[in-house]
Amino acid sequence: MPAADPYVPGHGNRRYAVRSYRLDLDYKVATNHLAGRAVLEIEALDELDQVALDLYGLNVSRVRVDGRQARYAHRERKLRITVASKAKRGGRLKVEVDYAGKPRPIPSVFGPVGWEELTDGVLVAAQPCGAPSWFPCNDRPDDKARYRFAVTVPDGYRVIANGRLEARDKRSGRTTWHYRQDEPMAPYLAVLHIGRYVSTALGENVELVHPRGVGVGAGTAFARQADMLDAFADLFGPYPFGRYTAVITEDELEIPLEAQTLSTFGANHVADGWENERLVAHELAHQWFGNSLTVTAWKDIWLHEGFACYSEWLWSEASGRRSAAEWASEYHRRLAALPHDLVLGAPGRELMFDDRVYKRGALTLHALRCELGDRFFPMLQDWTASNRWSTVTTAAFVAHVQRYTETDVASLIDTWVYRAPLPPPR
Protein backbone atom coordinates (compact mmCIF):
# COMPACT_ATOMS: atom_id res chain seq x y z
CA MET A 1 0.00 0.00 0.00
CA PRO A 2 1.66 3.29 -1.04
CA ALA A 3 2.00 5.86 1.72
CA ALA A 4 -0.65 8.57 1.62
CA ASP A 5 2.15 11.12 2.16
CA PRO A 6 5.87 10.28 1.77
CA TYR A 7 6.74 12.70 4.62
CA VAL A 8 4.90 10.46 7.10
CA PRO A 9 5.46 6.94 5.77
CA GLY A 10 2.98 4.33 6.91
CA HIS A 11 0.36 6.87 8.01
CA GLY A 12 -2.96 7.54 6.28
CA ASN A 13 -4.97 5.76 3.66
CA ARG A 14 -6.46 7.05 0.42
CA ARG A 15 -9.20 4.44 -0.05
CA TYR A 16 -11.67 6.02 2.35
CA ALA A 17 -12.43 9.32 4.06
CA VAL A 18 -13.66 9.82 7.61
CA ARG A 19 -16.70 12.11 7.85
CA SER A 20 -16.93 12.17 11.64
CA TYR A 21 -15.21 10.92 14.78
CA ARG A 22 -16.85 10.43 18.14
CA LEU A 23 -14.36 9.77 20.94
CA ASP A 24 -15.65 8.59 24.33
CA LEU A 25 -12.63 8.50 26.57
CA ASP A 26 -12.05 7.72 30.24
CA TYR A 27 -8.69 8.79 31.63
CA LYS A 28 -6.97 8.06 34.92
CA VAL A 29 -4.35 10.75 35.43
CA ALA A 30 -2.45 8.98 38.21
CA THR A 31 -1.72 5.89 36.12
CA ASN A 32 -1.89 7.37 32.58
CA HIS A 33 -4.57 4.85 31.69
CA LEU A 34 -6.91 5.61 28.82
CA ALA A 35 -9.98 3.55 27.94
CA GLY A 36 -12.04 4.58 24.98
CA ARG A 37 -14.47 3.95 22.23
CA ALA A 38 -14.00 5.63 18.88
CA VAL A 39 -16.93 5.75 16.48
CA LEU A 40 -16.01 6.70 12.93
CA GLU A 41 -18.40 7.41 10.08
CA ILE A 42 -16.47 6.44 6.99
CA GLU A 43 -17.10 6.97 3.28
CA ALA A 44 -15.57 4.49 0.86
CA LEU A 45 -13.63 6.27 -1.91
CA ASP A 46 -12.97 2.95 -3.57
CA GLU A 47 -14.46 -0.53 -3.29
CA LEU A 48 -13.56 -1.42 0.28
CA ASP A 49 -13.01 -4.86 1.83
CA GLN A 50 -10.74 -3.51 4.55
CA VAL A 51 -10.44 -0.32 6.56
CA ALA A 52 -6.86 0.40 7.63
CA LEU A 53 -6.74 2.86 10.54
CA ASP A 54 -3.69 4.31 12.28
CA LEU A 55 -3.40 3.44 15.98
CA TYR A 56 -0.21 3.22 18.00
CA GLY A 57 0.57 1.26 21.13
CA LEU A 58 -2.95 0.81 22.55
CA ASN A 59 -4.84 -2.47 22.88
CA VAL A 60 -7.96 -3.03 20.82
CA SER A 61 -10.55 -5.25 22.49
CA ARG A 62 -13.44 -5.12 20.03
CA VAL A 63 -14.29 -3.74 16.60
CA ARG A 64 -17.73 -3.44 15.05
CA VAL A 65 -18.67 -2.44 11.53
CA ASP A 66 -22.25 -1.26 11.10
CA GLY A 67 -23.10 -2.76 14.49
CA ARG A 68 -21.65 -6.19 13.76
CA GLN A 69 -18.54 -7.65 15.33
CA ALA A 70 -15.69 -7.44 12.81
CA ARG A 71 -12.36 -9.25 12.38
CA TYR A 72 -9.28 -7.15 12.78
CA ALA A 73 -5.50 -7.31 13.07
CA HIS A 74 -3.52 -4.66 14.95
CA ARG A 75 0.17 -4.68 14.13
CA GLU A 76 2.75 -1.94 14.39
CA ARG A 77 0.79 1.24 13.77
CA LYS A 78 -2.03 -0.21 11.67
CA LEU A 79 -5.42 -1.49 12.71
CA ARG A 80 -6.73 -3.45 9.72
CA ILE A 81 -10.44 -4.14 9.91
CA THR A 82 -12.15 -6.62 7.59
CA VAL A 83 -15.32 -5.34 5.98
CA ALA A 84 -17.36 -8.53 5.63
CA SER A 85 -19.71 -7.29 2.94
CA LYS A 86 -17.62 -5.10 0.65
CA ALA A 87 -18.50 -1.44 0.64
CA LYS A 88 -19.10 0.12 -2.76
CA ARG A 89 -17.47 3.38 -3.72
CA GLY A 90 -19.48 6.14 -2.06
CA GLY A 91 -20.88 3.70 0.52
CA ARG A 92 -20.96 4.62 4.21
CA LEU A 93 -19.69 2.52 7.10
CA LYS A 94 -19.88 2.98 10.85
CA VAL A 95 -16.75 1.65 12.51
CA GLU A 96 -16.58 1.32 16.31
CA VAL A 97 -13.30 0.56 18.04
CA ASP A 98 -12.99 -0.24 21.76
CA TYR A 99 -9.47 0.26 23.03
CA ALA A 100 -7.43 0.91 26.16
CA GLY A 101 -3.91 1.20 27.47
CA LYS A 102 -1.22 3.65 28.46
CA PRO A 103 -0.83 6.11 25.59
CA ARG A 104 2.67 7.27 24.77
CA PRO A 105 4.25 9.51 22.14
CA ILE A 106 5.05 8.05 18.73
CA PRO A 107 8.74 8.00 17.86
CA SER A 108 9.38 9.73 14.55
CA VAL A 109 12.03 11.54 12.54
CA PHE A 110 10.51 14.71 14.06
CA GLY A 111 11.08 13.39 17.60
CA PRO A 112 8.35 11.90 19.82
CA VAL A 113 4.92 13.26 18.81
CA GLY A 114 1.38 12.94 20.14
CA TRP A 115 0.30 12.08 23.69
CA GLU A 116 2.56 13.58 26.32
CA GLU A 117 2.31 13.20 30.09
CA LEU A 118 2.95 16.34 32.10
CA THR A 119 3.86 16.61 35.76
CA ASP A 120 0.15 16.60 36.63
CA GLY A 121 -1.87 16.07 33.48
CA VAL A 122 -1.59 15.54 29.77
CA LEU A 123 -1.25 17.38 26.50
CA VAL A 124 -1.34 16.27 22.89
CA ALA A 125 1.15 17.74 20.39
CA ALA A 126 0.49 15.70 17.28
CA GLN A 127 2.03 17.58 14.39
CA PRO A 128 2.54 15.95 12.01
CA CYS A 129 1.89 12.27 12.82
CA GLY A 130 1.02 11.93 16.53
CA ALA A 131 -2.78 11.55 16.35
CA PRO A 132 -2.68 7.71 16.37
CA SER A 133 -1.10 7.88 19.84
CA TRP A 134 -4.56 8.45 21.33
CA PHE A 135 -7.28 7.52 18.83
CA PRO A 136 -7.71 5.37 15.72
CA CYS A 137 -7.77 7.64 12.69
CA ASN A 138 -6.97 8.17 9.04
CA ASP A 139 -3.83 10.16 9.75
CA ARG A 140 -3.70 12.38 6.68
CA PRO A 141 -3.70 16.20 6.84
CA ASP A 142 -6.23 16.31 4.00
CA ASP A 143 -8.81 13.97 5.51
CA LYS A 144 -10.85 16.44 7.53
CA ALA A 145 -13.83 15.41 9.63
CA ARG A 146 -16.19 16.62 12.34
CA TYR A 147 -15.41 15.60 15.93
CA ARG A 148 -17.27 14.95 19.17
CA PHE A 149 -15.36 14.37 22.40
CA ALA A 150 -16.68 13.05 25.72
CA VAL A 151 -13.76 12.82 28.12
CA THR A 152 -14.10 11.63 31.72
CA VAL A 153 -11.47 12.63 34.28
CA PRO A 154 -11.26 12.85 38.08
CA ASP A 155 -12.81 16.00 39.59
CA GLY A 156 -10.31 18.81 39.98
CA TYR A 157 -8.98 18.41 36.45
CA ARG A 158 -10.17 20.44 33.51
CA VAL A 159 -10.42 18.97 30.01
CA ILE A 160 -9.86 21.12 26.94
CA ALA A 161 -10.50 19.70 23.49
CA ASN A 162 -11.14 21.35 20.14
CA GLY A 163 -14.23 23.39 19.47
CA ARG A 164 -17.03 24.23 21.84
CA LEU A 165 -17.65 22.94 25.36
CA GLU A 166 -21.22 21.68 25.25
CA ALA A 167 -21.77 20.14 28.66
CA ARG A 168 -20.19 18.79 31.83
CA ASP A 169 -21.65 15.83 33.71
CA LYS A 170 -20.50 15.26 37.27
CA ARG A 171 -20.90 11.78 38.70
CA SER A 172 -19.34 10.31 41.85
CA GLY A 173 -16.03 12.11 41.84
CA ARG A 174 -15.58 12.16 38.07
CA THR A 175 -16.63 14.64 35.42
CA THR A 176 -17.31 14.07 31.73
CA TRP A 177 -16.47 17.00 29.47
CA HIS A 178 -18.33 17.17 26.16
CA TYR A 179 -16.82 19.11 23.27
CA ARG A 180 -17.87 19.40 19.65
CA GLN A 181 -15.81 20.57 16.72
CA ASP A 182 -18.15 21.19 13.79
CA GLU A 183 -15.74 22.74 11.31
CA PRO A 184 -13.85 19.94 9.52
CA MET A 185 -10.49 19.17 11.16
CA ALA A 186 -7.38 17.17 10.25
CA PRO A 187 -6.50 14.42 12.78
CA TYR A 188 -3.13 15.98 13.70
CA LEU A 189 -4.98 19.11 14.86
CA ALA A 190 -7.20 17.19 17.30
CA VAL A 191 -5.91 17.68 20.84
CA LEU A 192 -6.66 17.04 24.44
CA HIS A 193 -5.43 18.96 27.47
CA ILE A 194 -6.02 17.64 30.96
CA GLY A 195 -4.75 19.58 33.94
CA ARG A 196 -5.61 21.57 37.04
CA TYR A 197 -6.49 24.63 35.01
CA VAL A 198 -8.61 27.73 35.43
CA SER A 199 -9.98 29.85 32.60
CA THR A 200 -9.63 33.61 32.11
CA ALA A 201 -11.75 35.36 29.47
CA LEU A 202 -9.80 37.84 27.34
CA GLY A 203 -12.75 39.06 25.33
CA GLU A 204 -15.72 37.58 23.61
CA ASN A 205 -14.82 34.03 22.56
CA VAL A 206 -11.13 34.42 23.45
CA GLU A 207 -9.84 32.77 26.60
CA LEU A 208 -6.69 31.67 28.35
CA VAL A 209 -6.60 28.38 30.20
CA HIS A 210 -3.78 28.23 32.71
CA PRO A 211 -2.68 26.98 36.12
CA ARG A 212 -4.07 29.07 38.96
CA GLY A 213 -0.63 30.36 39.90
CA VAL A 214 0.29 31.66 36.45
CA GLY A 215 -0.69 35.29 35.88
CA VAL A 216 -1.90 36.02 32.36
CA GLY A 217 -3.09 39.62 32.27
CA ALA A 218 -1.29 42.91 31.69
CA GLY A 219 2.47 42.68 31.54
CA THR A 220 2.54 39.26 29.87
CA ALA A 221 2.95 38.11 26.27
CA PHE A 222 -0.80 37.41 26.16
CA ALA A 223 -1.90 40.91 27.22
CA ARG A 224 -2.88 41.84 23.64
CA GLN A 225 -4.18 38.44 22.51
CA ALA A 226 -7.68 39.80 21.77
CA ASP A 227 -6.33 42.87 19.87
CA MET A 228 -4.12 40.53 17.89
CA LEU A 229 -7.12 38.46 16.87
CA ASP A 230 -8.92 41.60 15.69
CA ALA A 231 -5.84 42.79 13.78
CA PHE A 232 -5.48 39.43 12.02
CA ALA A 233 -9.20 39.33 11.20
CA ASP A 234 -8.73 42.73 9.49
CA LEU A 235 -5.75 41.48 7.50
CA PHE A 236 -6.73 37.86 6.74
CA GLY A 237 -10.53 37.88 6.86
CA PRO A 238 -12.89 36.72 9.63
CA TYR A 239 -11.53 34.39 12.31
CA PRO A 240 -12.42 30.95 10.91
CA PHE A 241 -13.75 29.29 14.08
CA GLY A 242 -16.18 30.07 16.90
CA ARG A 243 -13.67 30.38 19.72
CA TYR A 244 -9.96 30.73 20.40
CA THR A 245 -8.23 29.35 23.47
CA ALA A 246 -4.58 29.58 24.46
CA VAL A 247 -3.63 26.84 26.92
CA ILE A 248 -0.62 27.45 29.15
CA THR A 249 0.77 24.37 30.84
CA GLU A 250 2.34 24.34 34.26
CA ASP A 251 5.38 22.64 32.70
CA GLU A 252 7.86 24.45 30.51
CA LEU A 253 7.64 23.44 26.85
CA GLU A 254 10.32 23.57 24.19
CA ILE A 255 8.01 25.14 21.61
CA PRO A 256 4.36 26.21 21.49
CA LEU A 257 2.09 24.40 19.06
CA GLU A 258 -1.14 25.14 17.24
CA ALA A 259 -4.27 23.00 17.16
CA GLN A 260 -7.68 23.77 15.73
CA THR A 261 -9.38 26.50 17.82
CA LEU A 262 -6.59 26.45 20.41
CA SER A 263 -2.84 26.71 20.92
CA THR A 264 -0.52 25.27 23.54
CA PHE A 265 2.17 27.24 25.34
CA GLY A 266 4.49 26.41 28.20
CA ALA A 267 4.85 28.38 31.43
CA ASN A 268 8.09 29.69 29.92
CA HIS A 269 6.18 31.50 27.12
CA VAL A 270 4.19 33.86 29.35
CA ALA A 271 6.72 36.57 30.25
CA ASP A 272 6.39 39.86 28.41
CA GLY A 273 8.74 40.52 25.50
CA TRP A 274 8.86 40.24 21.71
CA GLU A 275 10.27 36.69 21.62
CA ASN A 276 7.18 35.34 23.39
CA GLU A 277 4.69 37.73 21.81
CA ARG A 278 5.79 36.73 18.32
CA LEU A 279 5.03 33.10 19.25
CA VAL A 280 1.57 34.14 20.47
CA ALA A 281 1.04 35.80 17.06
CA HIS A 282 2.50 32.84 15.18
CA GLU A 283 0.20 30.25 16.77
CA LEU A 284 -2.88 32.45 16.38
CA ALA A 285 -2.12 32.95 12.65
CA HIS A 286 -2.16 29.17 12.21
CA GLN A 287 -5.93 29.25 12.81
CA TRP A 288 -6.18 30.69 9.29
CA PHE A 289 -3.04 29.17 7.76
CA GLY A 290 -2.71 25.53 8.73
CA ASN A 291 -5.97 24.83 10.51
CA SER A 292 -8.70 26.35 8.34
CA LEU A 293 -6.53 26.04 5.21
CA THR A 294 -4.55 22.83 5.58
CA VAL A 295 -1.96 21.42 3.21
CA THR A 296 -2.94 18.48 1.05
CA ALA A 297 0.61 17.16 1.40
CA TRP A 298 3.31 18.00 3.96
CA LYS A 299 5.82 19.11 1.32
CA ASP A 300 3.74 22.32 1.11
CA ILE A 301 4.29 23.07 4.83
CA TRP A 302 5.49 26.59 3.88
CA LEU A 303 1.80 27.40 3.29
CA HIS A 304 1.45 27.02 7.08
CA GLU A 305 4.80 28.11 8.49
CA GLY A 306 5.77 30.82 6.00
CA PHE A 307 2.38 32.47 6.52
CA ALA A 308 2.52 32.15 10.32
CA CYS A 309 6.04 33.60 10.35
CA TYR A 310 5.02 36.49 8.12
CA SER A 311 2.10 37.07 10.51
CA GLU A 312 4.63 37.68 13.32
CA TRP A 313 6.10 40.49 11.22
CA LEU A 314 2.63 41.80 10.40
CA TRP A 315 1.77 41.92 14.11
CA SER A 316 5.04 43.75 14.76
CA GLU A 317 3.99 46.30 12.13
CA ALA A 318 0.34 46.52 13.32
CA SER A 319 1.40 47.03 16.94
CA GLY A 320 3.68 49.94 16.04
CA ARG A 321 7.00 48.14 16.18
CA ARG A 322 9.35 47.19 13.33
CA SER A 323 7.71 46.99 9.91
CA ALA A 324 7.45 43.74 7.97
CA ALA A 325 9.85 45.26 5.42
CA GLU A 326 12.49 45.73 8.14
CA TRP A 327 12.07 42.14 9.34
CA ALA A 328 12.25 40.97 5.73
CA SER A 329 15.55 42.72 5.07
CA GLU A 330 17.03 41.43 8.33
CA TYR A 331 16.04 37.83 7.62
CA HIS A 332 17.12 38.06 4.00
CA ARG A 333 20.59 38.99 5.28
CA ARG A 334 20.54 36.13 7.79
CA LEU A 335 19.34 33.56 5.24
CA ALA A 336 21.97 34.71 2.75
CA ALA A 337 24.61 33.61 5.25
CA LEU A 338 23.14 30.10 5.64
CA PRO A 339 23.53 27.14 3.25
CA HIS A 340 21.24 27.39 0.20
CA ASP A 341 20.43 23.70 0.00
CA LEU A 342 16.77 23.79 0.88
CA VAL A 343 13.91 23.88 -1.61
CA LEU A 344 11.01 25.60 0.11
CA GLY A 345 8.29 23.73 -1.80
CA ALA A 346 9.89 20.31 -1.21
CA PRO A 347 12.15 20.55 1.86
CA GLY A 348 12.13 16.80 2.51
CA ARG A 349 10.79 15.45 5.76
CA GLU A 350 14.02 15.93 7.72
CA LEU A 351 13.98 19.68 6.97
CA MET A 352 10.22 20.13 7.06
CA PHE A 353 10.43 22.16 10.30
CA ASP A 354 13.77 23.81 9.52
CA ASP A 355 13.69 27.50 10.44
CA ARG A 356 14.66 28.37 6.85
CA VAL A 357 11.22 27.04 5.72
CA TYR A 358 9.60 29.56 8.07
CA LYS A 359 11.76 32.54 7.17
CA ARG A 360 12.03 31.94 3.45
CA GLY A 361 8.28 31.29 3.34
CA ALA A 362 7.72 34.67 5.02
CA LEU A 363 10.11 36.34 2.57
CA THR A 364 8.17 34.78 -0.32
CA LEU A 365 4.99 36.41 0.97
CA HIS A 366 6.81 39.69 1.43
CA ALA A 367 7.99 39.51 -2.20
CA LEU A 368 4.37 38.96 -3.27
CA ARG A 369 3.25 41.89 -1.13
CA CYS A 370 5.84 44.12 -2.81
CA GLU A 371 4.56 42.92 -6.19
CA LEU A 372 0.84 43.21 -5.44
CA GLY A 373 0.88 46.39 -3.35
CA ASP A 374 -2.65 47.27 -2.22
CA ARG A 375 -4.03 44.09 -3.68
CA PHE A 376 -1.98 41.86 -1.36
CA PHE A 377 -4.40 41.76 1.58
CA PRO A 378 -7.58 41.47 -0.56
CA MET A 379 -5.79 38.54 -2.28
CA LEU A 380 -5.06 36.98 1.14
CA GLN A 381 -8.63 37.52 2.35
CA ASP A 382 -10.04 35.85 -0.76
CA TRP A 383 -7.56 32.98 -0.28
CA THR A 384 -8.79 32.30 3.25
CA ALA A 385 -12.47 32.76 2.26
CA SER A 386 -12.47 30.56 -0.81
CA ASN A 387 -10.54 27.73 0.89
CA ARG A 388 -12.04 27.97 4.38
CA TRP A 389 -12.06 24.64 6.31
CA SER A 390 -10.52 22.95 3.31
CA THR A 391 -7.16 21.89 1.87
CA VAL A 392 -4.65 23.78 -0.26
CA THR A 393 -1.58 23.32 -2.47
CA THR A 394 1.17 25.62 -3.75
CA ALA A 395 -0.22 25.22 -7.29
CA ALA A 396 -3.63 26.42 -6.13
CA PHE A 397 -1.98 29.38 -4.39
CA VAL A 398 -0.09 30.37 -7.55
CA ALA A 399 -3.30 30.21 -9.60
CA HIS A 400 -5.08 32.26 -6.95
CA VAL A 401 -2.44 35.02 -6.74
CA GLN A 402 -2.23 35.27 -10.53
CA ARG A 403 -5.73 36.73 -10.58
CA TYR A 404 -4.44 39.82 -8.75
CA THR A 405 -1.49 40.85 -10.90
CA GLU A 406 -0.08 41.11 -14.41
CA THR A 407 3.26 39.82 -13.10
CA ASP A 408 4.05 36.20 -13.93
CA VAL A 409 3.40 34.76 -10.47
CA ALA A 410 4.45 31.24 -11.44
CA SER A 411 7.96 32.49 -12.33
CA LEU A 412 8.20 34.60 -9.18
CA ILE A 413 7.04 31.70 -6.97
CA ASP A 414 9.35 29.37 -8.84
CA THR A 415 12.46 31.33 -7.84
CA TRP A 416 11.39 31.50 -4.18
CA VAL A 417 9.70 28.14 -3.73
CA TYR A 418 11.22 25.66 -6.18
CA ARG A 419 14.85 26.87 -6.53
CA ALA A 420 17.46 26.60 -3.82
CA PRO A 421 19.41 29.88 -4.42
CA LEU A 422 18.09 32.88 -2.51
CA PRO A 423 16.51 35.48 -4.82
CA PRO A 424 17.72 39.08 -4.29
CA PRO A 425 16.03 41.12 -1.53
CA ARG A 426 12.88 43.12 -2.35
Ligand SMILES: [Zn+2]
Ligand atom coordinates in the same frame (compact mmCIF):
# COMPACT_ATOMS: atom_id res chain seq x y z
ZN1 LIG B 1 4.12 27.23 13.16
